[in-house]
Amino acid sequence: MKKRILCAVLSLALFLCLLPGTVIKAAPTEEIKKKIEEPENLYAQSAVLIDADSGRILFAKNGQEERPMASTTKIMTCILALELGNMEEKAVASAQAAAQPEVKLGVKEGQEFYLKDLLYSLMLESHNDTAVVIAEHISGSTEKFAEKMNEKAEKLGCNHTYFITPNGLDAQDEIGIHHTTAEDLAVIMKYCIMDSPKAEEFLAITQTKEYQFSDCSGNGNYHCSNHNAFLNMMDGAISGKTGFTADAGYCYVGALSDGERTFIVALLACGWPNNKGYKWSDTRKLMTYGLENYQYRDVWKEIEESKVVVENGVTEDSFPGEKLEIETRVKGKSCMLLLREDEQVEVTCEMPDKLKAPVQKGNVVGKVIYTLGNEKVAEYEIVTDETIAERSFSWSCSFIFQNYFLNEDRKIKINQ
Structure with a gap:
């Protein structure tokens, strides 16, 4: 029971992390809170x-x-x-x-x-x-x-x-x-x-x-x-x-x-x-x-690889009605930005809850956006890490023929 609760909590945390508009940002330390004075008394208009x-x-x-x-x-x-x-x-x-x-x-x-x-x-x-x-x-x-x-x-x-x-x-x-x-x-x-x-x-x-x-x-x-x-x-x-x-x-x-x-x-x-x-x-x-x-800082935020449900999708080993999920990843490993000590970057993940088949490996399905104030300063694509085909009428017919009439083991599993 405890393991189930822990898994549920972790899943919920990851789900919330990847919701559209979710913001990830680190709390500023006392060192960073010091005020930076901008240039004053310039002659130029x-x-x-x-x-x-x-x-x-x-x-x-x-x-x-x-x-x-x-x-x-x-x-x-x-x-x-x-x-x-x-x-x-x-x-x-x-x-x-x-x-x-x-x-x-x-x-x-x-x-x-x-x-x-x-x-x-x-x-x-x-x-x-x-x-x-x-x-x-x-x-x-x-x-x-x-x-x-x-x-x-x-x-x-x-x-x-x-x-x-x-x-x-x-x-x-x-x-x-x-x-x-x-x-x-x-x-x-x-x-x-x-x-x-x-x-x-x-x-x-x-x-x-x-x-x-x-x-x-x-x-x-x-x-x-x-x-x-x-x-x-x-x-x-x-x-x-x-x-x-x-x-x-x-x-x-x-x-x-x-x-x-x-x-x-x-x-x-x-x-x-x-x-x-x-x-x-x-x-x-x-x-x-x-x-x-201003110094360059790597403000990259690791976003855990996640799975997205693919509607009407099939694989070689899937069954009709089976819930299919696809792996995703962020294209990038670092985000170097020229920043002041007191500047704080916010990271937003935007990704849909579901995808519709077919889905090809490398398809762009979301993005991770880095913002400073109201300004976007960097953006990285979230892509699929595998391919899932679409369940079609011909696939369904082939599935029934191959797995119901020819494959006794899978026939038994289906009947069960």
Whole structure:
């Protein structure tokens, strides 16, 4: 009797564990309860810090406010040129490109440059005329290139971003102004350094300290110095782009890698002249906050393998009316997340009480969801571990013939 009661209790516990919406979470210890102070007194009117691996926002101040972003725009121009262009192609400067305002390379109408050289001019010195040459070479016009910029932003989920120019100069059309948000800008940088097939080339360009080139005819001697001072400010700095216009103020987006951790900071409206250094102060403060407070933890919760009833199912040894159950398992063995000490992950199991035959081995029948607050941070499939066929009329006829007329032992068992 005691064994039966114990089995019933264990079965009930496992059943409750696997009910849809069931939450499993560990009680926080006293060590974890200590309060983590977030960055304060930032100069930027909009700022975010994200985990470059998952894209999760670790800190935000007005992260979804739409603002002009100045030359941080050029990270999108650069990545599109890398993905759509050939670095050895020759790009011809137009009259429109030659007429761009400072900061500029000083191209002349009809002058030819290799696309590769123009990308260093774009990202190191932030030349506005170079951006136009690149855009016109890739798409035929700055308007067509802006369409590609907006298409890419939409694919990345940047729904609060609108590009008009390839260089980030303040602009407005019938739809609105040239703008983004700090969150969207960080997402675009994540794509440039982590997800794009040209991420390695993007990083190589943005990490270059000095670069020299001539035009395709060998005329001129152009020298570019990287204006991203953050590369020399903190160990692990790997990329970044500055920006400034009268409407946007000082802007910045940058990335830092420390072992397995990579952080991205995006700042908009971070002061106006004479406060050029505010962006560096804010970037250091946010990166330091990330480095000091976020570590990877394996938050994997073991979910016991369980059985699910399969209706109308049959196996080689089953009998009509026999209750059949199928084994399931969770696809996964670890769940590494970048977390603060005081952040607690909740685990929810979602799986039906019954399945309908036929069921194939490996069928997805549920999921285990890891959430942090209201945000889903990981998900793992629950799959079947065996195959069960469907009981059909032909199977029933075959069963009766094989087991009632031909197999005396099973005939006796059935009659019993």
